[in-house]
Amino acid sequence: MATPSNGTPASTLAAVGDAVADINAETRDKYIKDEKVGEGTYAIVYRARIKATGEQVAIKKIKISSQQAGISMDSLREIKHLQELRHDNIVNLLDVFVGRSHNINAVLEFLAGDLEGIIKDGSVIYGTSDIKSWMAMSLRGLWWCHRNFVLHRDIKPNNLLYTVDGILKIADFGLARSFADPGSMNMTSQVVTRWYRPPELLYGAKSYSSAIDVFSLGIVFAELILRVPYLPGETDIQQMVVMANALGTPSEQNWPGVTSLPDYVIPNPDNILNEVTIPDLRRQFTSMSTSGLELLHGMIRLDPRNRITCRKALDSEWFSEEPLPTKPQDLPGKKGKEEQDKAGQDLKRRAGLDEGLGGEELDRGKKVARRLNFGM
Amino acid sequence: MEDVIYRQSTQYRFFTFTPSSLSSLRAATNAHAAQQLLLELGSSASPELMLTPIEELKLVTYYLTTLFALCDHFKTGSAVKATAMTFLSRLYLRISPLQIHPKTLLLPILFLAFKSETGIQSTTWFIKTAAEVNLITTKEELLAPEINIAMNLRWSFQVLHPYRGIEGVKAELLVRGELPKERVERSCAKARSLLTGGGLFTDCYFLYTPGQITMAGLWAVDAEMCEGYLRSKMPAGEEKVLEKLLRVVRECAQWHLLAKTEDGNNYPGLLLRLPQNGVFMDAEVPAELKKEAVRIDRKLQLLRKPLNGKVKHQATDAAEEERRAKKRKLEQDKMDLDDVFGGGSIIPKK
Numbered sequence: 001m002a003t004p005s006n007g008t009p010a011s012t013l014a015a016v017g018d019a020v021a022d023i024n025a026e027t028r029d030k031y032i033k034d035e036k037v038g039e040g041t042y043a044i045v046y047r048a049r050i051k052a053t054g055e056q057v058a059i060k061k062i063k064i065s066s067q068q069a070g071i072s073m074d075s076l077r078e079i080k081h082l083q084e085l086r087h088d089n090i091v092n093l094l095d096v097f098v099g100r101s102h103n104i105n106a107v108l109e110f111l112a113g114d115l116e117g118i119i120k121d122g123s124v125i126y127g128t129s130d131i132k133s134w135m136a137m138s139l140r141g142l143w144w145c146h147r148n149f150v151l152h153r154d155i156k157p158n159n160l161l162y163t164v165d166g167i168l169k170i171a172d173f174g175l176a177r178s179f180a181d182p183g184s185m186n187m188t189s190q191v192v193t194r195w196y197r198p199p200e201l202l203y204g205a206k207s208y209s210s211a212i213d214v215f216s217l218g219i220v221f222a223e224l225i226l227r228v229p230y231l232p233g234e235t236d237i238q239q240m241v242v243m244a245n246a247l248g249t250p251s252e253q254n255w256p257g258v259t260s261l262p263d264y265v266i267p268n269p270d271n272i273l274n275e276v277t278i279p280d281l282r283r284q285f286t287s288m289s290t291s292g293l294e295l296l297h298g299m300i301r302l303d304p305r306n307r308i309t310c311r312k313a314l315d316s317e318w319f320s321e322e323p324l325p326t327k328p329q330d331l332p333g334k335k336g337k338e339e340q341d342k343a344g345q346d347l348k349r350r351a352g353l354d355e356g357l358g359g360e361e362l363d364r365g366k367k368v369a370r371r372l373n374f375g376m
Numbered sequence: 377m378e379d380v381i382y383r384q385s386t387q388y389r390f391f392t393f394t395p396s397s398l399s400s401l402r403a404a405t406n407a408h409a410a411q412q413l414l415l416e417l418g419s420s421a422s423p424e425l426m427l428t429p430i431e432e433l434k435l436v437t438y439y440l441t442t443l444f445a446l447c448d449h450f451k452t453g454s455a456v457k458a459t460a461m462t463f464l465s466r467l468y469l470r471i472s473p474l475q476i477h478p479k480t481l482l483l484p485i486l487f488l489a490f491k492s493e494t495g496i497q498s499t500t501w502f503i504k505t506a507a508e509v510n511l512i513t514t515k516e517e518l519l520a521p522e523i524n525i526a527m528n529l530r531w532s533f534q535v536l537h538p539y540r541g542i543e544g545v546k547a548e549l550l551v552r553g554e555l556p557k558e559r560v561e562r563s564c565a566k567a568r569s570l571l572t573g574g575g576l577f578t579d580c581y582f583l584y585t586p587g588q589i590t591m592a593g594l595w596a597v598d599a600e601m602c603e604g605y606l607r608s609k610m611p612a613g614e615e616k617v618l619e620k621l622l623r624v625v626r627e628c629a630q631w632h633l634l635a636k637t638e639d640g641n642n643y644p645g646l647l648l649r650l651p652q653n654g655v656f657m658d659a660e661v662p663a664e665l666k667k668e669a670v671r672i673d674r675k676l677q678l679l680r681k682p683l684n685g686k687v688k689h690q691a692t693d694a695a696e697e698e699r700r701a702k703k704r705k706l707e708q709d710k711m712d713l714d715d716v717f718g719g720g721s722i723i724p725k726k
């Protein structure tokens with residue numbers, strides 16, 4: 001076999017692929033970076049503009065230089081999946097370029113805020129229509145991920161962002177992976193932020209499905225209603241206890257096979273509970289209609305095989321019954337100062353309009369809602 | 377629906393061609409690299425010494441067999457293997473062996489394929505496994521090229537592999553139970569090994585959709601079963617669509633997956649990986665073709681010899697800046713010529 005140590009050093013690759021280096025430089029020069037707007041574990045996010053049009057974008061700059069360390073797994077996963085997923089409810093990746101210090105920069109559409117911000121901000125008032133709208137958009141985006149054999153593996157309020165127009169976008173694909181290869185499943189269970197982690201992962205399952213994301217989104221759903229985290233465990237062990245007390249004790253009766261998962265335990269031996277039922281949920285989520293409770297229940301079932309799929313969830317009566325989902329542009333949310341003022345005006349205008357809304361218009365609204373399109 | 381997903385994919389957007397556009401791209405890459413190398417070599421060079429486009433294709437394909445063997449040594453499994461093979465094929469569409477020797481990229485490409493497909497990122501294990509077959513590399517040598525490989529792959533890491541479709545067809549045929557179980561299983565296993573073996577050396581991924589290649593793989597091993605399956609999937613009254621589909625599937629199978637040296641060439645004059653063009657396409661290299669690859673390899677080494685030791689075209693920022701400054705200057709000169717008012721460069725021209 002050939003020895004790679006002699007010959008041209010591989011690091012000259014970009015320079016020799018002239019056209020490619022040019023494309024990179026041109027891409028980089030297409031944008032003007034403005035101020036920093038956020039920082040995560042592995043990236044800094046800047047507000048930026050497209051030079052030619054002035055359109056606002058976000059540039060996510062990976063902190064570590066790839067020169068020595070190579071491409072970090074998070075950015076590899078994020079770029080890999082966002083390059084393929086184009087959907088109204090998934091953050092749009094516009095470009096990727098390498099900066100002058102060899103850092104990878106991902107150019108994303110600019111987003112105004114995330115659901116965590118909304119849930120936590122006591123001054124924001126929202127209701128069932130708004131939750132419906134956020135849930136429908138999240139489910140559509142997630143449906144498209146799953147349709148493309150991508151598991152997000154980190155669904156939580158802070159990764160559900162929205163545009164200034166209120167369109168919800170699933171973001172942060174740093175933990176995502178593909179499940180296109182059937183059979184040979186050996187995946188890590190160390191994924192999903194603890195409070196949103198489904199029971200099969202808490203039990204160390206090495207083979208899991210799109211149902212993990214559905215569970216996480218179900219917990220977000222509950223949190224949107226309660227406005228406090230639904231299952232806030234302080235440690236991984238605690239998480240199992242909190243989960244079992246709220247949703248029931250996993251057992252062979254409610255989840256055949258669960259006892260053979262690697263880390264199976266009975267988390268609450270002194271308080272063994274049956275799996276939570278819709279009437280149980282009704283006591284806790286008093287504001288919810290029956291169809292809403294059915295949807296929530298379907299999303300947070302213990303046995304992943306019993307959980308509803310995104311596609312089925314979107315067919316839920318809850319989305320087509322009154323009150324109908326809020327139009328994205330009318331959703332509450334922190335927007336820039338100007339946008340907030342503008343939103344205020346819109347709100348007033350809409351109030352006037354609503355008064356004149358006849359039965360006919362309402363009917364049309366219903367039909368539109370029923371004919372949920374999947375953003376395609 | 378399948379179509380919508382496919383048309384969104386980078387595989388379709390960046391790496392799908394017609395036979396002639398694929399051929400032109402290869403020719404252009406070779407011409408550009410040859411011209412550049414001649415400039416670098418100065419008076420010592422003669423154009424006849426350059427690698428021809430077909431020689432390049434032979435050389436890269438030869439290194440695909442090396443990569444294939446390397447994957448077997450690493451026990452990569454089909455996904456990593458097929459992805460690594462595709463990465464190497466895709467890279468050499470827009471770069472030429474005249475610029476960078478494929479053998480220097482094999483380990484970094486394999487490592488990137490591992491990362492992308494499995495999330496495995498332990499360099500220690502990788503370096504140790506490579507050393508077992510006398511490939512000595514360091515963590516830095518492995519990781520430093522990664523970003524450039526990614527750039528040259530146009531930041532596309534997902535590869536849609538046709539072998540994945542076989543399982544679905546098999547399951548469906550078994551449920552229907554019209555054909556003997558043994559036949560279904562044997563034919564599907566053979567199709568899978570074709571698509572994860574010889575198929576990875578062909579140009580199929582560049583020319584056909586994953587679904588078409590899956591079917592062509594089945595057709596190649598059991599045409600009757602494949603055509604029966606396709607007919608049963610097509611609603612009545614869609615004969616035209618069916619005929620067209622069958623034509624594509626047969627073409628992909630006969631002209632690529634099953635192509636033989638002695639077959640007539642259906643793509644005269646095109647730079648495609650076909651045995652008729654003397655481009656070798658299987659995991660086991662016959663002796664005379666290996667000799668040919670060694671000859672091309674030596675030619676390439678001799679050609680680049682005068683450059684050894686010279687640090688040229690380092691991917692440093694300074695070098696890149698200089699190159700771009702030159703380009704800007706050229707463009708500016710051109711612009712100034714056009715500008716009858718002799719205007720300066722205060723307002724950038726849109």
Ligand SMILES: Nc1ncnc2c1ncn2[C@@H]1O[C@H](COP(=O)(O)OP(=O)(O)OP(=O)(O)O)[C@@H](O)[C@H]1O
Nearest residue numbers: 037038039040041042043045058108109110111172
């Ligand atoms: N497309 C975007 N537009 C505007 N702001 C964004 C965008 N993407 C991310 N941000 C902001 O930048 C911050 C950092 O984002 P990032 O996804 O890197 O990390 P995070 O999710 O907050 O944290 P972690 O890396 O720990 O998951 C986010 O909290 C958000 O406020």
Ligand SMILES: [Mg+2]
Nearest residue numbers: 040158159172
């Ligand atoms: Mg995040």
